[in-house]
Amino acid sequence: MKFLYRRLQALAPLFEKGGRFERLYPLYEAVVTIHFGSSDTTRGRVQVRDALDTKRFMILVIIALIPVTLFGIYNVGYQFYAAIGEPASFGSMVMKGLTVFMPILLTSYAVGGFWEVLFAVVRKHEINEGFLVTGLLFPLTLPPTIPLWQVALGISFGIVIGKEVFGGTGKNFLNPALTARAFVYFSYPAYLSGEVWTAVSSSASRLVGYTSATPLGVAAATAQPQAVTDALSEAGYTVMHCMIGLIPGSIGETSVLLCLVGAAILIVTGVASWRTMVGSVLGVVVTATVLNGLVSDTTIPFLGMSPLWHLVVGSFAFGAVFMATDPVSSPDLKPSKWVYGFGIGVLTVLIRVVNPAYPEGVMLAILLMNVFAPLMDYSVAEYRVRKRIPNGL
């Protein structure tokens, strides 16, 4: 490490003021801080003293994402071999998963990184670690069959329109990874319609056009006389299946159990708000219970899906743990976090059940509540100010 440090130090004059690559200073700074940590400290009078700076914060999120990422890689391979009906060893499943997931991840990092560096150089700010999280979150929300050029377009949109337009990390009001996904979702709906995920097909294998429905697809397609639970068990899904997550779906979202592990890491380290997560679970439970009460012979059976099922299917767990708790786009005050989380839960179930065009509602629910986050904070602050007793009474 010492050797590397000396080399980097030797390069410093090239990038500092007056150096030949002065404009590329953010790039140099990023390389140095990734390896050695920053020596910059706040100057002047400091009000808030906290060791949890943006960098550590973002790295903790990445650590929390590691379990779902690894499981996602394994699951992609598992689904592939399950689809072509060949038994395979653990190793070959992981290898298959890696060959599918790594290109998507690298595309996301390379293209997103290009925009990040471009804006850092033009606007002369530092390259922010938040990008590492966005660049990992986005591929995890995509199906394994997504074409790479769509990944590139999506992450470009997410970084530029979702974040840099508003001034970079900390100033975006939407979650950039979800903005990227929303772009792909509305631009190329056939590739992530949510109802049917095409299993991974390679040109060498016999497998072309194999499709398998996700639990949500099955639930939404259930016809009247049958109950949702029956349809799901007929398709081979149990609550336990969906908890563990060896089911078709987007790469990172299938395993509720590992999302909970991630949630535990985030809550213990103080990075994410447990209020948002609990609020959104409450929202789902309340809305699903209300909808269950409305079931009759003429309604679609989807209305009768129990709250427990709503919690384990689709990407609700992933969204509530990793997307909704984004510190920038979620509200800051405690009461507004409850309202915000609750709103996400309510909207998720409503979009799933009431709107037949969108099988999954977590993404749209979180984006919509992101938009309302500043209003919630404002209202809570106003309410508190109004409750104060004026001096001199």
Place this chain on the structure above:
Amino acid sequence: MWRRIKSSQAFAVFTAPLSIKNPVSVLVLGICSSLAVTIQLKTAVVMVLAMTVVLTFSNGILSSLRKIIPKNIRIIVELIVIASLVIVADQCLKAFMFDVSKQLSVFVGLIITNCIIMGRAEAFALANNPWLSVWDGLGNGLGYGIILIVVGAIRELGGAGTLWGISVMPEAVYDMGYVNMGLMVYAPAAFIVIGLMAWLQRTIISDMRKGS
């Protein structure tokens, strides 16, 4: 000759709305129709023509009447003039370009409420002579037009792979796995494209100001 034109007031009045005072991307007026008619290039161009004609004539007429219009009822007078012109434009489109007119549907009629027209009438035509007002109307119509045509071209190319109804995306690109961008067909795409253009233009303008 060119220098005389360039230094004339009419020239300045005409060119300002094409660049630094663009009604759509800088003043953010007339957004509603920009979102509605830009799915295809053809409808965008026809809309621009109708808009430019109406704007030029309304500016000219209102400017020549400016001394006899009583101040209290000027809005009503403006509306009567603009509405008459819009009806003429609408009827002409229906007579000669029925298909496009059907696609544009209500938006030609809604030129009446386009804020650019009322805005130019109030802000310019009532305070300046007819000669300058006509140039101002033409400039604003074309300034509106530049944005609409560029947005229309981008949206049609992205959303359908065509321009003016003619397929321009080569088949080979589709064979390689390219798919039309569904988002471009929705109205939010127009918002995003106009937003990007406004961003670009404002950056250029602020750079120009810093430079001079």
